[in-house]
Amino acid sequence: MSDIVTAGILVIGDEILSGRTKDKNIGFIAEYLTNIGIDLKEVRVVPDEEVEIIAALDALRHRYTYVFTTGGIGPTHDDITADSIAKAFGVGIDHHPEVVARFKERFQNPGELNEARLRMARIPDGAELIQSATILAPGFKIGNVIVMAGVPSIMQAMMDIVTPKLKSGVRMLSESVRANAREGDIGGPLRAIANAHPDTIIGSYPFQDEDKKPNTNLVVRSRDPEKLNAAMAAVKEMLAGLNLVR
Amino acid sequence: MSDIVTAGILVIGDEILSGRTKDKNIGFIAEYLTNIGIDLKEVRVVPDEEVEIIAALDALRHRYTYVFTTGGIGPTHDDITADSIAKAFGVGIDHHPEVVARFKERFQNPGELNEARLRMARIPDGAELIQSATILAPGFKIGNVIVMAGVPSIMQAMMDIVTPKLKSGVRMLSESVRANAREGDIGGPLRAIANAHPDTIIGSYPFQDEDKKPNTNLVVRSRDPEKLNAAMAAVKEMLAGLNLVR
Structure with missing residues (x-):
């Protein structure tokens, strides 16, 4: 493989x-x-x-x-x-x-x-x-x-x-979390996390939630489960910090 | 234009x-x-x-x-x-x-x-x-x-x-007809029509109809309405001939 x-x-x-x-x-x-x-x-x-x-x-x-x-x-x-x-x-x-x-x-x-x-x-x-x-x-x-x-x-x-x-490779793993935040409020800290976790790919996808409010899905992808978990933990910590501030 | x-x-x-x-x-x-x-x-x-x-x-x-x-x-x-x-x-x-x-x-x-x-x-x-x-x-x-x-x-x-x-061009006109025939039954005559009408584009799109039978939509496209009409007339004549044979 x-x-x-x-x-x-x-x-x-x-x-x-x-x-x-x-x-x-x-x-x-x-x-x-x-x-x-x-x-x-x-x-x-x-x-x-x-x-x-x-x-x-x-x-x-x-x-x-x-x-x-x-x-x-x-x-x-x-x-x-x-x-x-x-x-x-x-x-x-x-x-x-x-x-x-x-x-x-x-x-x-x-x-x-x-x-x-x-x-x-x-x-x-x-x-x-x-x-x-x-x-x-x-x-x-x-x-x-x-x-x-x-x-x-x-x-x-x-x-x-x-x-x-077909031959297949090491599967790209993916995990997502709903930010409950506007994309523009998390862009800065998210960039810092992306820079600190170079073997992951972090995507940010805005959507309108059931209350018609702007919301964001964050997706972390990596072939390495440990690296994925570390990046996702950082994302969740960042989001928790935001919600405390609110 | x-x-x-x-x-x-x-x-x-x-x-x-x-x-x-x-x-x-x-x-x-x-x-x-x-x-x-x-x-x-x-x-x-x-x-x-x-x-x-x-x-x-x-x-x-x-x-x-x-x-x-x-x-x-x-x-x-x-x-x-x-x-x-x-x-x-x-x-x-x-x-x-x-x-x-x-x-x-x-x-x-x-x-x-x-x-x-x-x-x-x-x-x-x-x-x-x-x-x-x-x-x-x-x-x-x-x-x-x-x-x-x-x-x-x-x-x-x-x-x-x-x-x-934006600037726009001469619009591509399009007309379609339901063949009520299997694509494989009309491929030959359709090719002859396509060859005889070079300034048109003739497309053939199979689908399963409401009786779960294989059927075909034929689409004729051209920028010139007269050429489109001539090709579509030939397509319809071909289809009418098929149905007589049935």
Whole structure:
């Protein structure tokens, strides 16, 4: 198990950029990766254009341990993810015999196993399939890139299938506390705590509480439980001091 | 009015990448920009790290007409957007007198106008404020970059304030039709229509309908209403032919 495993997400689809479809995959994958000890470092959303897909994929795959893509693996002309990824890796792409065999069983009416459907069986050479009995168009893993569907329920099933094949790192631990204070009142002492606890990441997130008053959630993250506890203790001490003053 | 106006979005925040906070801003801004005739071409999400913010900002601002950023303009140590943007533009950053004056009126209790709150008044030199009576920490526009809050309600108010200052292009028109067909059954004829109508963008989006059957929405987009109508007529004719066959 290596210490730190990183990832990028590449969301592919005009419909996300036009606002017609609201992405639900980024948040799901982000939380999923945090839970299995993989650090999500960057997300990009690009249109259904080969040159854009390849440029973003290359930027991400050379930088992070894994890249997860969503979208563009269906049967229509705008589904160009598999071809773009084959091109990025410089490998061929062809109908995968295992997928074609499954399609032949499933689509037995005349004309059903048409060119469009067969397009979903096009898999870059050397890729491993990500599939199950309930998934029609398979995803695949090639190198460090995991290619998944854009439909959230299918993407989620694919995450479950591919996860056992991934290496995971030391999990980032996280603890949060409700400050019962305005963010601007604690910014100074919080900065001092952050400086004194360099192996932790301290985040401050304002929200409006049930009394409609400005409130703040403080989150301390670290891979080291002792360091996390020490920083969180300092945060709680700081907050207790504030409340005494009130 | 120039023909095509483009944009990128830069979402800044560890909390999005950890999955703790689910982004709601990308979808909102995407739809908003489509409605005012600005084409969103790319989105990136980066952590609260100066070098990452600057690299992504520079990539986007040199490529698109506008860049919209969200997040990182609050009072705490992890709010480093304004400083990062000043650095990217190579300009100074200081407390903006107009914002400081407003804060002085608003925070009159002893200790309230502390260093953390004054941090929210730090604005890069030459930037225009994006503010209103209900917005505490202002956003700003510098060059072609629009810097906004991460809290959705505040970001949305800022979009309304900044929009009149933006140039907009010829709006991308869009029409959609429910195919009442499986995506795999229409992929072939749809590709032929897409090829025959090059000045349109035709998208195909599968969904499960109310009878739990696989169904498809087809979307035709174009800046030219006549070309859009011609492509949509071809799509509808294709779908009518399919239904006759059934």
